[in-house]
Amino acid sequence: MKSFAFFLFTALSAAGLSAQAQTAPAIAQAATGTQTVQFKTSAVCDMCKARLEKSMAYEKGVQSATLDVPTKVLTVNYRPDKTSVAALRTAVLKTGYDADDQTADAHAYGRLPDCCKKTAAAH
């Protein structure tokens, strides 16, 4: 019984160590100066998600971009020495989507397929 308790303790310690190892990359990323910003967009579906994430990936200074379709929130990891929140917001607008209280670029919005328009029902 005592040896089982020891095994359990060892297993828990190992789990704790691996959890620590997993958080290490996030700390390293912060050390390189990456920042995160979130925009509330007008995206409606997975096509919007793919379009926005691809568009942001081509944007200078962007490390990663993820859209959560249910909440329409776009999370962008970026390098503040390469770009700015204003530039990133403009990139969202020029892809055809609203960003927070700013309305999408009309031309870009017009090029979106009907299913990606703000009037489209969730699908």
Ligand SMILES: [Cu+2]
């Ligand atoms: Cu869409």
